[in-house]
Amino acid sequence: MTASDGQLVGDLARAIDESDFAWSLVLVGEDQRDKLAALTSDLLGKPSSNGDGKQISSGYAYWGIGPTIAWAHACADPFYLVMKQSLDSFTRRWGRVRGRIGQGFHHVSFGVGTGHKDRLILEHLLERNPGLLYLPVDMSSEMLRLGTQEATHRVGLRGHRVVPVQLDFSITDNLAELRQLVHRLVGDEPVLYSLLGNTLANFDHDDELLANLTALARPQDLFLLEVATTEALNDDLARDAVEEYARSRAYREFVTSALLHNTDLTINVDAVQFRGSVEGDRALKVKVVYQNQTGDDILMMLPDRTRVAFPDRDTIRLYLTRKYARKALDPIVRAAGMRKVTGTHSDFAVPRSAQGFGMDLLLLAPGEPVPAPRPDDDVARVIWEN
Amino acid sequence: MTRIAITALTFGALAVAMALGVSWFVVSPPGERWEPAVNSLALLAGITGIFAERWASQREQRKQALDSIRLEMARNRETLDGEAFSASGSRGRRVYPRLVQSAVDSALSSGALSPHRDAELIDLLHRWRTAVASVNRRLELTEMLVFTSPSDENAERFHAALHSASSFFQGVRTLLDEAQATLGGPPARR
Numbered sequence: 001m002t003a004s005d006g007q008l009v010g011d012l013a014r015a016i017d018e019s020d021f022a023w024s025l026v027l028v029g030e031d032q033r034d035k036l037a038a039l040t041s042d043l044l045g046k047p048s049s050n051g052d053g054k055q056i057s058s059g060y061a062y063w064g065i066g067p068t069i070a071w072a073h074a075c076a077d078p079f080y081l082v083m084k085q086s087l088d089s090f091t092r093r094w095g096r097v098r099g100r101i102g103q104g105f106h107h108v109s110f111g112v113g114t115g116h117k118d119r120l121i122l123e124h125l126l127e128r129n130p131g132l133l134y135l136p137v138d139m140s141s142e143m144l145r146l147g148t149q150e151a152t153h154r155v156g157l158r159g160h161r162v163v164p165v166q167l168d169f170s171i172t173d174n175l176a177e178l179r180q181l182v183h184r185l186v187g188d189e190p191v192l193y194s195l196l197g198n199t200l201a202n203f204d205h206d207d208e209l210l211a212n213l214t215a216l217a218r219p220q221d222l223f224l225l226e227v228a229t230t231e232a233l234n235d236d237l238a239r240d241a242v243e244e245y246a247r248s249r250a251y252r253e254f255v256t257s258a259l260l261h262n263t264d265l266t267i268n269v270d271a272v273q274f275r276g277s278v279e280g281d282r283a284l285k286v287k288v289v290y291q292n293q294t295g296d297d298i299l300m301m302l303p304d305r306t307r308v309a310f311p312d313r314d315t316i317r318l319y320l321t322r323k324y325a326r327k328a329l330d331p332i333v334r335a336a337g338m339r340k341v342t343g344t345h346s347d348f349a350v351p352r353s354a355q356g357f358g359m360d361l362l363l364l365a366p367g368e369p370v371p372a373p374r375p376d377d378d379v380a381r382v383i384w385e386n
Numbered sequence: 387m388t389r390i391a392i393t394a395l396t397f398g399a400l401a402v403a404m405a406l407g408v409s410w411f412v413v414s415p416p417g418e419r420w421e422p423a424v425n426s427l428a429l430l431a432g433i434t435g436i437f438a439e440r441w442a443s444q445r446e447q448r449k450q451a452l453d454s455i456r457l458e459m460a461r462n463r464e465t466l467d468g469e470a471f472s473a474s475g476s477r478g479r480r481v482y483p484r485l486v487q488s489a490v491d492s493a494l495s496s497g498a499l500s501p502h503r504d505a506e507l508i509d510l511l512h513r514w515r516t517a518v519a520s521v522n523r524r525l526e527l528t529e530m531l532v533f534t535s536p537s538d539e540n541a542e543r544f545h546a547a548l549h550s551a552s553s554f555f556q557g558v559r560t561l562l563d564e565a566q567a568t569l570g571g572p573p574a575r576r
Contacts, residue, residue, distance in 0.1 A: 096478070096538040342539055347474065379531060380540075380547035383524050384554055 013160035023159060024148060026141060027181075029167035029174060035063070035139070039262060040302050043316065051275065051289035051317035054310075056258045057204070059139035059168050061319055063258065068142035070250075070257035075114050077250035081348060082228050082321075086197055086359050089346040090117050090226075093361040094124075096344040100363055101222060103128045105192045108182055110169050110213060111199040112136035112143060115150030118194070121224070122155050125192065133161050133185055137178065139168040170203060172212055179216050193217060194224040198359070201227060201283070201322035210336040214364065223338060223364040229345070230284055230323040231356030238276035241284045241323055244357070246274045255288050255318040263300045265310070268293070272318070282328040288319040323357060338364040404429045451498035454489035455511070456569050459562065461486060466559060473549040477542050479532050482525045485558075487518045507568060514565050517558050524554065
């Protein structure tokens with residue numbers, strides 16, 4: 001880089017910092033035409049009545065301004081319990097965890113969300129590292145804009161220290177590139193990576209995703225993971241989990257917004273169905289599907305003018321989510337090559353929520369897990385058992 | 387020794403006076419028996435009055451002790467049912483309220499309870515006293531370890547241990563149930 005190039009970068013940073021206009025400098029990591037092709041491919045799946053054919057995979061549910069706005073509305077809906085409780089209790093849970101994060105951390109946030117949680121994290125990290133660099137990563141540029149504005153609002157972070165990255169982080173090759181970018185920007189300084197709001201649960205291969213994301217962490221880095229949890233796994237609780245999502249109309253509008261945005265279907269929110277099941281010994285799984293209940297075969301058109309058959313009773317999987325068994329969290333973390341530094345749990349403190357549902361916030365570090373305490377080492381048990 | 391001598395002298399004198407009164411009544415002519423009869427009855431009332439007063443005093447002392455214990459048990463019940471000891475309560479660091487046992491201690495040490503009539507109750511109260519001392523000691527250890535640990539995880543672990551099915555605490559609740567069932571409800575406040 002020549003001196004004039006350096007001057008240009010400096011001028012750009014000053015222009016962003018000194019302007020009252022809300023500039024945001026976004027690094028776009030992928031060709032959006034490829035993303036559209038992938039979405040089209042996902043919607044070309046064979047007919048299935050249970051959501052195993054056509055689908056809108058995780059990142060696409062938030063892709064575009066329509067889904068982004070619908071999602072912001074859903075987050076404000078008091079009936080969308082997971083999100084409401086997650087936002088309400090995050091301050092308390094973060095307060096219990098943050099003491100374990102040292103000085104000089106930068107922040108890389110996967111799936112920036114509404115930005116409320118990132119703001120709390122940034123306020124804490126910025127006190128300990130005035131030169132903090134904030135990299136929100138999301139597939140949706142609209143989500144990046146929405147979340148980043150809230151996250152940096154009145155935090156005192158200068159504009160050029162915020163580097164939103166538009167990237168599908170579920171693709172392994174993208175993460176390799178992101179790793180290089182982050183390490184080049186921060187050098188050997190530590191990074192706090194975060195995946196909050198139960199985002200992990202939205203992916204088919206969630207264990208693989210977590211392993212890929214945590215692989216970015218070096219020995220000096222930390223990883224903050226937030227997941228929805230359940231104390232037990234059974235069919236009744238799976239039904240309760242379904243009920244939790246199904247009662248929110250704003251949530252139904254959000255999950256169908258990707259269809260509305262990317263197809264010419266006339267959406268009937270009552271055709272949204274929620275299917276709950278127990279996923280082995282690790283989670284309650286909720287599939288949200290849109291079923292053709294018109295009684296006729298339909299042809300739907302995608303943004304690239306491709307026409308796709310949507311036969312009667314066929315389904316499109318709109319969304320996937322889970323509530324992880326609390327007992328399964330340690331094996332999941334271990335399988336990702338991480339160890340738990342600390343963690344906090346918060347129950348859903350509302351009467352309409354099933355007993356045992358809550359949110360867990362885990363602070364993870366790379367490396368071998370600390371062996372589980374032997375019965376003799378468990379002081380609490382020794383003191384309180386008969 | 388002096389106390390026994392005085393007691394023997396008192397009751398001996400009363401017994402001799404009683405015997406003389408009865409003899410006087412027997413040897414007196416029929417028209418002059420009023421005076422020895424009154425004298426003998428007064429002596430009899432004096433002897434029985436001593437025991438009656440003792441029994442009444444003991445009964446009152448026992449009643450007061452049981453009332454105090456019932457109130458104390460009710461207070462302990464409130465403590466155990468409170469937010470601090472609720473399984474759904476806060477899992478963070480906290481100072482726990484303690485169980486109290488002063489009324490039980492006082493009842494046991496004052497001898498207000500009869501070793502024969504209240505044998506089962508005394509045994510129960512001894513077990514309760516030991517359990518309260520033990521639970522309070524365990525709470526102290528819990529607070530000390532939780533407050534000196536930098537990790538909140540420790541507080542959660544103690545919370546789970548305290549409320550586990552095999553926790554010592556469950557035994558204390560059962561013992562309190564048993565004690566309250568034996569003693570009956572607390573007296574109405576005046």
